[in-house]
Amino acid sequence: MPYLAIHRCWILPILSICCVLGLQPILCAQVEEEQAVETPGQRIRNPEDTFRIEKPDYAEYFLALEKPGFVKRLRFYETERLDFKLKKESHWQKSLLVDIRKDYFVSDDFARIYFEDIKSVRIRRDSWFLNQGSILLPIAGLGYFLMDTLNPANRFEGEPVITNRNITLSGSLLMGGLLCQIFKTQRYRMGKWKYLKAIQKF
Known part of the structure; x- marks a missing residue:
């Protein structure tokens, strides 16, 4: 026990x-x-x-080119075309803005182009004088040169003579057309004072 x-x-x-x-x-x-x-x-x-946190970005944006000058902002909207050059590339691209997001836009070939990868932007000015002058002034200069050269009053011993007035006027017209062609397009190199950004529509 x-x-x-x-x-x-x-x-x-x-x-x-x-x-x-x-x-x-x-x-x-x-x-x-x-x-x-x-x-x-x-x-x-x-x-x-x-x-x-996971909510998709359904906001609508437009693309803005910020730059110094009298006009400090150039706006681009969807379905418009943009001429740009990417970094480490030498050729210009012309793309349709299919969709614009906060940090990039979608081109017409459905590629994402981020703003930070763009090196330069080329803007074509819609100016009637520049557009017409770039075409008509060179034609006028060439026409005046031919007409003045073939004018019988300017012949010496039966041979056509190119006068100083002919060279001055025709050269001025050709130079004016060249300047209109240059100022018709404006190039902006991206940097501290010139850059692209997306702005939300309200």
Whole structure:
């Protein structure tokens, strides 16, 4: 009987130890799960926060060329064409603005052109005088040169003579047409004072 009593006294402590050892992995897993949920970096977001973070950009933009001068901003809208040159490229590209986003625009070949990759932009001025002068002035200069040279009154011993007046007037007309052609297009090199950005429409 004493032997049995001694063993009965050890039964409860042994069972308690076994229960603690058996429940310890479960309790540890539960504590780790609670800590993982409460960790700020792993905390489950509010559905409203998730919607706000992952919301697509449905805003409408127009493209603006910021530059110094009297007209400080040139605007470009979708379906308009833009002449530009990319960095590390020597040729100009003329692309239709299919879609304008915050940091890039989509060209007519569905390529994303980021603003930071554009080196230069070329603008064609819609001026009637420049457009007509670049064509008509060279034609007028060439015509005056031929008419004055073939004029019988300017012949010497039957041979046509090119006078100084002919050279001056025809050269001035040709030079005027060349200047109109130069000023008809304006090139802007992107940098600190000249840059492209998208502005949201309201």
